[in-house]
Amino acid sequence: MSRPELSGIHHIKIPVTDLTAAIAWYGKVFGFTVTMEFPDDDGVVRGVAGTVPGLGRTELTLRVNEQAAHGCKGFDPVSFGVDDRADIERWVAHLDALGLEHSPIIDASVGWLLVFPDPDGLQLHLYSWAAHGIDQSGRPGYGHAVP
Structure with missing residues (x-):
């Protein structure tokens, strides 16, 4: 029996502490548009899903989870792809233009990299x-090909 294949990444879920602020921030930075809400048992919406231009079928989800958001502060779980250095620029x-802090352009292991934090300190690449x-x-810390 052969191994079944994947067909991409369905969604990326990011833990946040303030859903309203996160929706606004991801909207102005990435063009995030909410398409679905997830109310908890008490009827309060603590999660949303939506689209981001350039991600194709992959959705972005934001979910209130203060413990996870604090635990992920400073971590870089996702790198969004861009074509080349001109796109990074x-x-x-x-x-x-948005007044957001970011790294300088980094010559990473293979391509160019730009790093910046979301409102909860998650390091986006x-x-x-x-x-x-x-x-x-x-x-040290840079990758190399495995033979």
Whole structure:
């Protein structure tokens, strides 16, 4: 029997402490649009799902979970893809226009990388599909190909 195949990533769930603030932030940064709400047993909406331009069928979900949000602070669970360095530079301009802090453009293991925090301190990455051609294999913390 052969192994069944996956067909992509269905959704990315991000823990947040303030749902209203997170919806507004992900909306202005990524163009997030809410398409579904998840009310708890008490009728209070503590989770939403929606679309982000460029993610195709993959949805973004935000769920109130203060413990998880605090536990993920400083962690980088997801890297959103962009085509090349020019796209990273456009994101720098976009984040600057919004007055949001971000890293400088980083020559990462393979491509260019931009890092910035969401309102709860989750470190979001924008990583280019295009490679920069710099051999970073000797640097601690950087990846190298496995033979």
